[in-house]
Structures are given as structure tokens and as C-alpha cells.
Amino acid sequence: MPAVPELARAGTPDRAAARVTSRDVARAAGVSQAAVSLVLGDKWRGRVSPGKAEAVRAAARELGYRPNLAARSLRTGRTRTALLVVPALTTEFFARVYTGAARIAADHDFGVVLYPSPEGIGPARPSPSTTHGGRPVRAPLVPDPFASASAALDGVIASSMAADALAALRTPGLPLVMLDSDPGDATASATVNLDIADGVRQLTAHLTGLGHRRIAHLAADVDSWTFAVRTRTLTDALAGTPDAVVHRVPTALGVDAGLRAAHTALTVPGPRPTALLCDDDIIAAGACKAVRRLGLRVPEDVSVTGFDDLALAVAVEPELTTVRLPAEEFGEAGMRALMAVLDGAPTDAATLPVALVPRGSTAPPPDTPHNTARPGG
Amino acid sequence: MPAVPELARAGTPDRAAARVTSRDVARAAGVSQAAVSLVLGDKWRGRVSPGKAEAVRAAARELGYRPNLAARSLRTGRTRTALLVVPALTTEFFARVYTGAARIAADHDFGVVLYPSPEGIGPARPSPSTTHGGRPVRAPLVPDPFASASAALDGVIASSMAADALAALRTPGLPLVMLDSDPGDATASATVNLDIADGVRQLTAHLTGLGHRRIAHLAADVDSWTFAVRTRTLTDALAGTPDAVVHRVPTALGVDAGLRAAHTALTVPGPRPTALLCDDDIIAAGACKAVRRLGLRVPEDVSVTGFDDLALAVAVEPELTTVRLPAEEFGEAGMRALMAVLDGAPTDAATLPVALVPRGSTAPPPDTPHNTARPGG
DNA sequence: GCCGGGACGTGTTACGTATAACTTACGGCG
DNA sequence: CGCCGTAAGTTATACGTAACACGTCCCGGC
CATH class of the missing domain: 3.40.50.2300 (Response regulator)
Known part of the structure; x- marks a missing residue:
């Protein structure tokens, strides 16, 4: 009922606001923890009565329950997180690619982690261990590559990378969608190109x-x-x-x-x-x-x-x-392709159309009769 | 010994390349799983002999072991992930803020998740539940706010937000660093401003x-x-x-x-x-x-x-x-402030200097004697 | 000769969730 | 009347890691 339930139970001033778990919700609703998981996971049709389901939802709302992502990921093996590798984010183009990708990801309740290569376009060459987990690790700090984490990613989207950098990104068991890359050079889970x-x-x-x-x-x-x-x-x-x-x-x-x-x-x-x-x-x-x-x-x-x-x-x-x-559509298409791959779709490739935008910086060359040729339209 | 150990053991073609756990490493090195955790966590001085420690590291390298982030987060309660809330990423300024923040985060082995407000600068008003976990959730898809996840974030950095949006971001137990926000309006864990x-x-x-x-x-x-x-x-x-x-x-x-x-x-x-x-x-x-x-x-x-x-x-x-x-320094300072807060530092505020860059778009006004006043330098 | 403590390890547990497996009640049907 | 299928639940387990608590051995001091 209160709009900001968190403030109502701010009675524990010591540490991080005493997390509320699915077991707490279960206790409050008078059901088992399993029932809570079923109801909130929307898998309760025929397993929990509508009345109890509503009680669970009410209790969760009341307590301000939010599932622990780490526990969920540990259990399911999925993280609902994608890594987007871009040469440089400060380039407006890639910022827009990200924006499009993030929009589709949000539709699928996915998060997006970025890996902007520090070296900029081209020489980007992240090692697989570096990209795992989306946590770029400075070489001097972590001497052994395996010190970086894994199991944090469900898939990778790589944009405009050099061929060898792409090869380095290839990781067994991790879907890879390639954006604007040589269609013939590597085995990707899916490919999206601009024409x-x-x-x-x-x-x-x-x-x-x-x-x-x-x-x-x-x-x-x-x-x-x-x-x-x-x-x-x-x-x-x-x-x-x-x-x-x-x-x-x-x-x-x-x-x-x-x-x-x-x-x-x-x-x-x-x-x-x-x-x-x-x-x-x-x-x-x-x-x-x-x-x-x-x-x-x-x-x-x-x-x-x-x-x-x-x-x-x-x-x-x-x-x-x-x-x-x-650019946005490019990112959207890439993320959509990744989602399709995660849903078991076969490898495929798409090409997005581009369009000429004539403006003021082009005109007939000097000392040329204007009727030498006809501009397109 | 092989440069790409993953390929050597690609014998299981069925599912996601048979994850190797710390227990596998323990078995290979002839020690207990606890010892593996101690060695790779660099907490072994006086607990594991140097010889066994080296054996563990070798085994980990050989097997291509990478710790499971989800399990680690579940155990430690920390995710080593920060959320950066920016009004819009397609603006070069905020892309650069992100770049700076990501650089510092990498130094601390942290990941950065972005929350770009779809509405652009100003009206950005993410609800606390929306921002938890860095997974923006469309209202129509997920009717109940608590369906989004928590425990996925160690801290939040919010840049150039309106006062009410900032208030909505405040979450008990989650450190919040404010960038370029009214220093007097809210209780943040730390504040960084541009002058x-x-x-x-x-x-x-x-x-x-x-x-x-x-x-x-x-x-x-x-x-x-x-x-x-x-x-x-x-x-x-x-x-x-x-x-x-x-x-x-x-x-x-x-x-x-x-x-x-x-x-x-x-x-x-x-x-x-x-x-x-x-x-x-x-x-x-x-x-x-x-x-x-x-x-x-x-x-x-x-x-x-x-x-x-x-x-x-x-x-x-x-x-x-x-x-x-x-911009980059701004992001760096924000992430540094968050790291300090997570290390238990007290609330503080910083202000970064800015500099006038005179170029060709300014000159004395027309019909004015040039000696009316002296330009600064 | 005994005892304290450091070095070197291992067994065990708990984190919070999703789900397989099991139990019970009940209505319909042969 | 016995049996089965389905609804409505619960119990139990495992995911992989970090770290606590507990052992054992050995060495040095008194």
C-alpha cells in the first residue's frame, strides 16, 4: 500500500538494509519457498491456487522483495547479460549502436555490458579471458588471465572488429554475433551487416x-x-x-x-x-x-x-x-539476432540497407557544363 | 602449456563446453577445493605451502579455470558491478564520462552497467526497482516492479539528473555517488561536481x-x-x-x-x-x-x-x-569516489576545475573601438 | 619433558534460487 | 467401489564459491 515500502522498514541501521529473500515472502504469505518461486516465475498455473498466488504477490510487494540475481544465475546457469564489444564508445556511431542494442535487451529483460577497446578502432584485440565477465582487467594487476571471471555472460556481440580480434573473441560455448565483419572469415552464431x-x-x-x-x-x-x-x-x-x-x-x-x-x-x-x-x-x-x-x-x-x-x-x-x-537499428538487429540464437535459432545472416543523403557539400565540379550528366533524382 | 587450452578439451560437443570448477582444479592439483579458493584468492600466505600453491595455479592454468561469478557473488554478497546512470549515451559528453568511469572500474576489477534514460536529459526518472540490477524493464512487459532483480549492484553513480529523479534513485543500503547535481538537495554517499x-x-x-x-x-x-x-x-x-x-x-x-x-x-x-x-x-x-x-x-x-x-x-x-x-576525468572521479565509499571512506565532495578555450568564434563586437577594454590574457 | 603456537591443510557450511520428485486430496469414470 | 488423473502443495537438492572451524604436525622455549 505505501508507495515507498523500503522506508517503512528502515529499522535496521547497521548494514545493507537486511535483504528480504523468497523465504521471507513465503513465511509472510503462509506458503513454502518453492511456491513463491513458482508464482513469481509465472509458472503456477495448475500448481498454486489463484488465491495463494495473489497472497504471494501481495506479500512480495509489501516486503519489497527483489530476487537475488546471483543466486538465480547460479541456479539457472543463465545471467541474462550480453557483452557488447565496440571499438570506441566516444564515437557517436557506436554509442547509437549500444543504444539500439540496449533497447532490445531491455525488452528481453537482459542487461548489456560494454567492452570498449582502449586502443580504439582496429587494434582492439581483447583476449577471451579478458572479455569473460565483461570485466576488462589490467595486465599488471592480475598476472594470470584465469583470475578474471566467467559464467557472467550469455552471449557476445562484436562490432566492426578486425578478423584476428574476432578470432580471439571466439569462446567455446558462448554465442557470438558479429556486426559489420567479414561474412566469410569465421564461424559466428549470427551475422548482421550494413550494406x-x-x-x-x-x-x-x-x-x-x-x-x-x-x-x-x-x-x-x-x-x-x-x-x-x-x-x-x-x-x-x-x-x-x-x-x-x-x-x-x-x-x-x-x-x-x-x-x-x-x-x-x-x-x-x-x-x-x-x-x-x-x-x-x-x-x-x-x-x-x-x-x-x-x-x-x-x-x-x-x-x-x-x-x-x-x-x-x-x-x-x-x-x-x-x-x-x-546505427540504432544495427544494434537492435544484433541484439535480436543474439536473442534468436539463445532461443535455439539456426545461424543466419542479415544485411541492413543504407541510404544516400544528398546535402549541400556536393555539387557539379567547376568548369564543367552542368548538363554533362543528370543527377540521380 | 598450449596457448589455447580451451580447444584442447573441446571433446564435449553437446552443451556449453563443460564448465571447469574449482573442484576440478582441486582434483587435478591433488588438494582440497578450499585450498584452491585460498590460493587463487591470494590468501594463502601461511596456509598453503608454496609448492602446492604453484601446483594449484598450474592446474588452473592448464584446465583454463575461470571462477563462476554468480557463485562468488552469491557467497560474498558483492558483485563488483557498478551502475552508471546517464541521461543519454549518444551525447559525446556522457560517452566520455562512461569511458573514464570504466577505466577506473577496470583498475578495481569492476564492471560497469549503463542505464541510459530513454527520455534523454532531464525527464529521466527511473524507479528504484527499474534501476536495480541495471536491467531497465518495460512497464508493459513486467507488471510488478519487484519482478526486476536486485543484489546485482554494489553501487550507483548518477550523472546530471534532476533532483526528483535523484531522489527516486536513492535506495537503502546502496551507495550513491552524484555527479553534477545540486550539492545541497540529497544525502549522497559522495558528490563530484564540475566547476x-x-x-x-x-x-x-x-x-x-x-x-x-x-x-x-x-x-x-x-x-x-x-x-x-x-x-x-x-x-x-x-x-x-x-x-x-x-x-x-x-x-x-x-x-x-x-x-x-x-x-x-x-x-x-x-x-x-x-x-x-x-x-x-x-x-x-x-x-x-x-x-x-x-x-x-x-x-x-x-x-x-x-x-x-x-x-x-x-x-x-x-x-x-x-x-x-x-569529461573523462569526471567519470574517473565519480568511480574513484564510489570505490572509496565501498572501502568505507566518509562522505565527501569534490569539484573539478574547468577551463576556457578561446577560439575563433569570439571577437570584439562590431562598431566598437577595440580598446574599450582589454581581453584577459 | 611439556606446552604453546605457527604452518599447513581439510571438512563443512551457507549464500538464495529453481525445479525435480514426492505427497495428498478429490472428482469422474469404468 | 477401486482407480487414475489433475490440482495444490511441500520437501529436498544442487548450482560453485568463500571462509569458518577444526585438526595435525613440528619446533622452540622454559
Whole structure:
């Protein structure tokens, strides 16, 4: 009846508020502990009378009972906890992946523990012992790997990892869902991918349609499938436009790195590229700065495109033409796949569509008649 | 001896790779299970001979033993897991807070579970039962609050919550560390704050020093201490400059909202403000867009300032003058405070310094002799 | 020569839950 | 009337760990 029952029984000031167990509830309701477990576990149809069931529920409510998760996990062998391994959480993209995954997890009464690699995208290489339990352990503190815990996880979702890092994550008996990883390289319980290749195709069609023929690709110099597929697809996508040339400029991640790479791309000897195809929005933002520092304009002199469609894409001016990756849906799909695996579903793979978002950072190249080609729509 | 012992004993293909327990290790090492627990728990000095201790460690390594976390938690009553409650993870700021907190947690062999409020900053109001166990539970799915779990958490860190949400988080027996919350309103186990007030003072000194007298404050319309203190301090900080006027324009969060609020601030009847003091960098980015859409320039016609110093601050042009909030250190300090509380330390409070970062988005106001006043440094 | 105490271990128990196995009552049916 | 199936419960057990309480031996001091 009282809204805050905890305060009513705050009579034990010594330690942690005298935990109330299922046995306490049983005593209060005049039944056995087993009956309490059955009722609260919703397995009582035909085992406990409706009247007693209601009494149990009332007693539990009254006492403020909450089941002890550790005991439950010990008994059932399930923890209702998933580990999400992401290269870096401070990247908006992965924060949104987490948000989507956490939403689905909540629907299934699952918790999500994060393992953000301290090294960032690419070199992430957690050892199995490290990831078990989701408790990253500093090497100096715990000399022996087995000192870290296990049996704390029901499954793992790994996003955008390098192939060898993925192999290290593989643990016998622990379902592994791979997000945005090479579909062919490892045996995962399930796979979810973004249709990056289609995004690249849409992007190149957009640029060549505007008339661009000299394109610099600011390629993230990171060992990750999601970036590898950009580079690979780009050459294929431009095969239909024989006079198009693409110049690959490797770059680190970040605004500054993008700025430097764009500077390189725009000042290299030979005819200047008219478009900078950047591997993500942040690199693209840096590229825009480089263009302006060289006294050029976006998009009149140089077109710039991004990838991801982060909040940043509409914060800069001009707003970035980019490929929208459905980050939340990505996380949702990953967690849904894990739930399916835990329910015994067979291994399967899904691919999520992406969409080109044309904005102000792309335009026909300079000194080109506007009717050379028709933009897509 | 083998690098990947799990693969060597993958002979049971049926279920989850036949867990190896401390009893298995004991059998292999020829000792009792108690001895294994003592050795691996590093409590064996004078209880187990060095030779047997080494044998136990070898056996554990050989078998790939990892302690069962659920059983350990059930026995010890500790879970080595902390809950971090943040308004929204997709905000870079809170992602960085998490990163800092997770780093310290790892040093103490703690895990971190997140509770991102689905509603975003402000209206976050998790009930105690919801937050217990870090498993957000949808109301429709689980009708009774006690169906969610407890005993899964050793402590809670709550960041930038509204006062009533904080009150709801308070749970007897569960340590609560408050981050960036009203220091006076609730009894927390510990408190860590950013010196937001000082940041506002530095910002206003910077602006008035440049000669600005008409300032619009784009104030986040969100019930959170960190924003409330900005508004409160601003009037105090301008008290020393009698001819300064500040016009408060409430705004939601986000680029678009900032754009609209800035438009309002700049087109309201009367003399136009020469500076827009924005409650965070994202609002400031929107404000810059509004300035340019009105045919004005940043910073020549209108100065714009942000708050937080996100990656976005240097991605836009001009780069934002802002107040750098040490997000990672903030999370670190919060987790350190929780660890101290768990070690029995008394309640205490800390305040982290912030720093003005002058960049290109501020300049003396137009039609003002540059020597009206001296900028700070 | 006896005794106290440290080194070295082991047996046992309890943590709180879920569930298999068992018991009893009772109504319907052959 | 005997039997069985189902409802309505209870009793008992095991999950894997940490740690308490209890032994035994040996050595050194008086």
C-alpha cells in the first residue's frame, strides 16, 4: 500500500538494509519457498491456487522483495547479460549502436555490458579471458588471465572488429554475433551487416552523375572490415565510368587527420581532384576545413562526402552529403539476432540497407557544363 | 602449456563446453577445493605451502579455470558491478564520462552497467526497482516492479539528473555517488561536481573583456542542475558590469533547436545582441548556422560560445570558443569516489576545475573601438 | 619433558534460487 | 467401489564459491 515500502522498514541501521529473500515472502504469505518461486516465475498455473498466488504477490510487494540475481544465475546457469564489444564508445556511431542494442535487451529483460577497446578502432584485440565477465582487467594487476571471471555472460556481440580480434573473441560455448565483419572469415552464431557496398555505389553514382571524374578517397587506415569494403567496392563501382580516376589517400580517424589527408590530396602534383570521398563524417569535416584553408570553396570548387550521418553532418556548413548508416537499428538487429540464437535459432545472416543523403557539400565540379550528366533524382 | 587450452578439451560437443570448477582444479592439483579458493584468492600466505600453491595455479592454468561469478557473488554478497546512470549515451559528453568511469572500474576489477534514460536529459526518472540490477524493464512487459532483480549492484553513480529523479534513485543500503547535481538537495554517499560556475565566470569575463554588453543566453530548457547553475551564475557574473544586459532565450537541445533559438534571439525587437552564450557546443553549432542564415558573420558580427568542448567544437568553422569540461576525468572521479565509499571512506565532495578555450568564434563586437577594454590574457 | 603456537591443510557450511520428485486430496469414470 | 488423473502443495537438492572451524604436525622455549 505505501508507495515507498523500503522506508517503512528502515529499522535496521547497521548494514545493507537486511535483504528480504523468497523465504521471507513465503513465511509472510503462509506458503513454502518453492511456491513463491513458482508464482513469481509465472509458472503456477495448475500448481498454486489463484488465491495463494495473489497472497504471494501481495506479500512480495509489501516486503519489497527483489530476487537475488546471483543466486538465480547460479541456479539457472543463465545471467541474462550480453557483452557488447565496440571499438570506441566516444564515437557517436557506436554509442547509437549500444543504444539500439540496449533497447532490445531491455525488452528481453537482459542487461548489456560494454567492452570498449582502449586502443580504439582496429587494434582492439581483447583476449577471451579478458572479455569473460565483461570485466576488462589490467595486465599488471592480475598476472594470470584465469583470475578474471566467467559464467557472467550469455552471449557476445562484436562490432566492426578486425578478423584476428574476432578470432580471439571466439569462446567455446558462448554465442557470438558479429556486426559489420567479414561474412566469410569465421564461424559466428549470427551475422548482421550494413550494406556498405551499396552505400559506396550510391555515393559514386551521385558523384559521377554530377560530373566528377577525379575523386580522392580519404581512406581510413584502420584494419576493419567496414573500411576495407569501402575501398574494395569503390574501384568496382567506378568501373562503369572508364574516364574516372580515384586516388587513395590513407588517413587516421579524426578531424585533424582528415584535414591533413585532404591537404595532401588537394596539393599532390597533377590535376586536382574535384571530389573528396571520405570514409566517415568526421574525416569529411576535417576535409572541408582543408578545402577552405587552401582558399577553395565547398562545394563549388571541391565536393566532399562523408559516411555515417552523425549529428555533426548537419552541424557543419555546408551540411554534408553522406550515407546514412542506421546505427540504432544495427544494434537492435544484433541484439535480436543474439536473442534468436539463445532461443535455439539456426545461424543466419542479415544485411541492413543504407541510404544516400544528398546535402549541400556536393555539387557539379567547376568548369564543367552542368548538363554533362543528370543527377540521380 | 598450449596457448589455447580451451580447444584442447573441446571433446564435449553437446552443451556449453563443460564448465571447469574449482573442484576440478582441486582434483587435478591433488588438494582440497578450499585450498584452491585460498590460493587463487591470494590468501594463502601461511596456509598453503608454496609448492602446492604453484601446483594449484598450474592446474588452473592448464584446465583454463575461470571462477563462476554468480557463485562468488552469491557467497560474498558483492558483485563488483557498478551502475552508471546517464541521461543519454549518444551525447559525446556522457560517452566520455562512461569511458573514464570504466577505466577506473577496470583498475578495481569492476564492471560497469549503463542505464541510459530513454527520455534523454532531464525527464529521466527511473524507479528504484527499474534501476536495480541495471536491467531497465518495460512497464508493459513486467507488471510488478519487484519482478526486476536486485543484489546485482554494489553501487550507483548518477550523472546530471534532476533532483526528483535523484531522489527516486536513492535506495537503502546502496551507495550513491552524484555527479553534477545540486550539492545541497540529497544525502549522497559522495558528490563530484564540475566547476560550472567558474566556467560561466571565465566566459563572461572573456566576452565583457572583448567589449560585449548585449548578450543572449541560449539556455537549455532542461531540468538539470548543470544547466540551472549556468543561468543562475550568469546574472551574478554580469553584476560587475552594470551596463551589460543578458536576454535569456530557452531552447531545447540539438543543432536545430539551437538554430531556432538563435534566430529568435537575433530577430527580437530592439538592439541586436552581439554575443550568443550557448549552454552547450551543439546548440552553439546551430546558433552559428542561424547567424549566417541572417546574412551575418561569426565572429565579426556576432560572437558565439559553447560549453563542453566536444569534438564538434573544432569541426565547425570558425572553431568554437568554449569551456572545456573534463569529461573523462569526471567519470574517473565519480568511480574513484564510489570505490572509496565501498572501502568505507566518509562522505565527501569534490569539484573539478574547468577551463576556457578561446577560439575563433569570439571577437570584439562590431562598431566598437577595440580598446574599450582589454581581453584577459 | 611439556606446552604453546605457527604452518599447513581439510571438512563443512551457507549464500538464495529453481525445479525435480514426492505427497495428498478429490472428482469422474469404468 | 477401486482407480487414475489433475490440482495444490511441500520437501529436498544442487548450482560453485568463500571462509569458518577444526585438526595435525613440528619446533622452540622454559
